[in-house]
Amino acid sequence: MTALRVFRNWISTSLNRKFLLGTAAGLLISSLIFLLLYIPLYHAELTSERAHTAAQVNHLLQTSLENAMLKRDLPGLREMVLKLGQQDGIVSVFITNPDGQIRFSSDPGQVGEELNTPFSGLKPETRLLEDEKHGEILRSINPVHNHFPCTKCHGPIKSRPVNGILYVDYDAAPLVSKVRRTTLMLMGAGAIIVLVNLIGGWWFIRRFIARPVDRLVDASTALTRGDLSSRVPMEGRDELAQLADAFNFMAKNLQIKIQALEDQQQFMQALLDAIPDGVCIIDDHFRLVATNRSYREQLALDGTTGVGLSCHQMAHDRDTPCPPTLLTCPVHEIRKTGQPLKVLHHHQRTDGQTLDVEIYAAPMRAVIGGETRQLIVESIRDLGQEVKYSQEQRLSELGKLATGVAHEIHNPLASIRLALDGATQMMEQSEGCPDTVHDYLGLVDGEIDKCIKVTERLLRLGMLPENEKTLVDVREVLSDTISLLRWDAEARDIRIQENYPDEPPRVLGIDSELRMVTLNLAQNAFHAMPDGGTLHIRAEQRDGKVTITFGDTGVGISSEDQEHIFDPFFSKRADQSHGTGLGLSISHTIIENHNGAIRVDSTPGEGARFIITLPNAGNSGEESLT
Numbered sequence: 001m002t003a004l005r006v007f008r009n010w011i012s013t014s015l016n017r018k019f020l021l022g023t024a025a026g027l028l029i030s031s032l033i034f035l036l037l038y039i040p041l042y043h044a045e046l047t048s049e050r051a052h053t054a055a056q057v058n059h060l061l062q063t064s065l066e067n068a069m070l071k072r073d074l075p076g077l078r079e080m081v082l083k084l085g086q087q088d089g090i091v092s093v094f095i096t097n098p099d100g101q102i103r104f105s106s107d108p109g110q111v112g113e114e115l116n117t118p119f120s121g122l123k124p125e126t127r128l129l130e131d132e133k134h135g136e137i138l139r140s141i142n143p144v145h146n147h148f149p150c151t152k153c154h155g156p157i158k159s160r161p162v163n164g165i166l167y168v169d170y171d172a173a174p175l176v177s178k179v180r181r182t183t184l185m186l187m188g189a190g191a192i193i194v195l196v197n198l199i200g201g202w203w204f205i206r207r208f209i210a211r212p213v214d215r216l217v218d219a220s221t222a223l224t225r226g227d228l229s230s231r232v233p234m235e236g237r238d239e240l241a242q243l244a245d246a247f248n249f250m251a252k253n254l255q256i257k258i259q260a261l262e263d264q265q266q267f268m269q270a271l272l273d274a275i276p277d278g279v280c281i282i283d284d285h286f287r288l289v290a291t292n293r294s295y296r297e298q299l300a301l302d303g304t305t306g307v308g309l310s311c312h313q314m315a316h317d318r319d320t321p322c323p324p325t326l327l328t329c330p331v332h333e334i335r336k337t338g339q340p341l342k343v344l345h346h347h348q349r350t351d352g353q354t355l356d357v358e359i360y361a362a363p364m365r366a367v368i369g370g371e372t373r374q375l376i377v378e379s380i381r382d383l384g385q386e387v388k389y390s391q392e393q394r395l396s397e398l399g400k401l402a403t404g405v406a407h408e409i410h411n412p413l414a415s416i417r418l419a420l421d422g423a424t425q426m427m428e429q430s431e432g433c434p435d436t437v438h439d440y441l442g443l444v445d446g447e448i449d450k451c452i453k454v455t456e457r458l459l460r461l462g463m464l465p466e467n468e469k470t471l472v473d474v475r476e477v478l479s480d481t482i483s484l485l486r487w488d489a490e491a492r493d494i495r496i497q498e499n500y501p502d503e504p505p506r507v508l509g510i511d512s513e514l515r516m517v518t519l520n521l522a523q524n525a526f527h528a529m530p531d532g533g534t535l536h537i538r539a540e541q542r543d544g545k546v547t548i549t550f551g552d553t554g555v556g557i558s559s560e561d562q563e564h565i566f567d568p569f570f571s572k573r574a575d576q577s578h579g580t581g582l583g584l585s586i587s588h589t590i591i592e593n594h595n596g597a598i599r600v601d602s603t604p605g606e607g608a609r610f611i612i613t614l615p616n617a618g619n620s621g622e623e624s625l626t
Helices: 002-012 015-070 074-085 148-154 173-224 239-273 293-298 311-316 330-337 383-429 435-461 474-483 486-491 511-528 583-593
Strands: 090-096 102-105 125-131 135-145 162-171 278-283 288-291 341-348 354-368 371-382 470-473 494-499 506-509 533-542 545-552 597-602 608-615
Touching (some): 239 288, 278 293, 293 371, 354 383, 470 511, 474 545, 506 511, 506 608, 583 597
Antiparallel strands (some): 125 135, 354 371, 470 506
């Protein structure tokens, strides 16, 4: 069965093989039918021809026998039969009476024997028999009829129509040999005809069918593999050439259509990628249909678009859909209501970080594959990115304010200092000026110098962030920024205690951003102490880290709120003042950008401590820049 199956597979994989097998089988069957019909006819024809010849000889012999019998010349008849049996091609000659008893024979041993089946006919016959002694023989049977002159001895013709039967056995070997030679010659001629037809058929089908079909198959295979430029080179105007032209026309149109479709897809993808917010399209089975660049950047997808994967797997690292009882799932909600909605989610990035996002989801219907499908479009806004934009806007506004204050205060102070220097020189040149006047002028000069330093601090606080990080003195950042808040602290009855090491700790960062963190944390402590209190600010360096602590004696933070204080737009001040909810979120983002960490330690009613940890840049400039 295995060999038969292999043979069937071998035949079924080639049109040329099928044609050759079919042609060979057809010619073979035709040859066999021809031989089966021809051989008996040819054999019968040879037998008939030999019988006709034998009949003529027998007729002559019969006439001679009748004459011998009429003359009662039995010895002459016996001699005639004996000599006739010795002729070439004759095996034996014998004469029987009507009852089948042999009366005369070329073989004397047969005289007196009786035939098993005596001949009872009246007409001559020729039979092809198998003799045990002589093999295959051609027997001619000739009845010797009763005539009027013979009636004296044999009786009336009516009652005895036959006087005897002459049997002449001819050797059939030449006849069989001739038939065999003719048969072999016919079979050889048939084999040659079959071989010529097979070769001619093979060449024809190879030249005009198999090769064009192979070209069509190769072009179709290349087309299915994505080679849209595949064509079938074929000449002529036959059916296969027309099929090749139709294939080429189809391939050309397919190439044009697919190129147009790819251009459209690229345009749509470029349009999606141009949207600054993350965009993803989800089907009703929670699978992503399309995503844009911002979405992939939000989830830190590297080398994949996420298309075909589930939204809960990509954004929440879950193998199953998000439980709608624990999380507002846009797909689930839109299934129920069919209305757009806006939700806040925490997305899980592939690098392990979390992302606070605002999702605006809306339903969309699209015809895909001839079927109308319900899709959900999600526009995902990175709240951390929005915080960054708000931070930059706030820094820009503070920069403008600080610059305005610097110009409004610094310029008049500079003019006063010039006038004061001129008055001092004039007083030094004049005599009799009291020493107290010199002391007062020195006091005024010192205060003017303090005012100029305040404007310089404001300028540094409002300075736009630099592109590259530099070596920053943490003690200077803290003391300068806190000095700007002392008046506000005194107005709130808040004492500020600063504790810095003798050797200034330094970090690699952006000066203005670290000043903004100091400002935000200090103001956050002020709002936590509506009835006054103490703000402790400490900076220390150990174990390759710089630790900055802001501790207040305010109302503290509940454990529930501690999970959300760094979320964008979360605001819950103890003094009931309204805030934007961005101060701590901005500070958290800045510290993370400086490869640091910020955490809170608080007990309600006992105050709070915000602890910042940054990499220590060391005391040498070379070390800080490595």
